[in-house]
Amino acid sequence: MNHDNCVPRKGWEVPFQAAPREVPALRRIMRLHLTYWGLLGVLEDAQLCVTELATNVVKHVGLGAPAVLAVCMNGTKLHLEVQDPHADAVPTLDCAGTHDERGRGLALVDAMSERWGVRRTSAGKATWCELATTLTSPNGHVQDQRVSRADGLLSSYDAHVARFTGAGVAPLDQAAKGAASLIVDLLCWTQAHGLDPELLLEEAQESFEVASLGRHRCSLGVT
Known part of the structure; x- marks a missing residue:
């Protein structure tokens, strides 16, 4: 069996409106796709990152703002990003105190992912992160x-x-x-x-x- 191309993982995206009620749906979509991709090992971290990135759009871009969740493989890493139309509302990593309720979202993304960042797009910006997997090839299966x-x-x-x-x-x-x-x-x-x-x-x-x-x-x- 060719282990390097046994689980094709084609990138996908889903549009949504920035609202708290959309977050559980995005988490369910992540579960369905990552289960299909055989990547349950990073499922919880991926759901957490999507939750924080989507919530960040709700808080700092505004309710009802059009956004897109896009997920793909970057080599053997899982790449996910949330796109929104406001290029000027750039998220920053704040040092939240012990009792602070704000500023923890990107800190969690930073802790869960190998790297993260923000890039400008033709329609605004995309806040992204990448999670390590145990894959040896983008379309292979996990090492077990x-x-x-x-x-x-x-x-x-x-x-x-x-x-x-x-x-x-x-x-x-x-x-x-x-x-x-x-x-x-x-x-x-x-x-x-x-x-x-x-x-x-x-x-x-x-x-x-x-x-x-x-x-x-x-x-x-x-x-």
């Missing part, structure tokens, strides 16, 4: 020992089946633990590739029940 084991199994599965003779089988309890570990690895592999583990389990369960029913009918001599 369980995912790698499952990849190795899947790539050589047919060969293993062809060579299997039943000789030297481990005790049943040990084999059962190995089977459980394999299922966990496969679910991790599924999630890392932006797929739905619960859907995979449902499909596997349905296939298992169909296969079990077929074996039962054969044992009864039913055709």
Whole structure:
């Protein structure tokens, strides 16, 4: 399997109006896309950064201002930015005191991200940040020992089946633990590739029940 191009991650953007009620929706959108991209490891930090960047527009640009959330990959880093039409309202990183309620937004973004900044656009400005991932390529999957084991199994599965003779089988309890570990690895592999583990389990369960029913009918001599 080509691990460098197994999870295509095309950049996307969504327009919104600056308002507190929009923030939960932006967080949900981030969850959906990062789950699809197999990047759950940075999901919470990404949601927090989007929350602070969007809230910053509400506070310093104004309610109802048109804005855009844009997300893409910059190499192996997750790049996200919030664009607004006010180039002069440039956010700054303030040193908030212990009891200050203001000035903490960008401090959180600074803490969560590898780097952040502000750039001018033709329509205003964009406040952006980048989060590190465990990817080795923009369209690869996250580095996880369980995912790698499952990849190795899947790539050589047919060969293993062809060579299997039943000789030297481990005790049943040990084999059962190995089977459980394999299922966990496969679910991790599924999630890392932006797929739905619960859907995979449902499909596997349905296939298992169909296969079990077929074996039962054969044992009864039913055709």
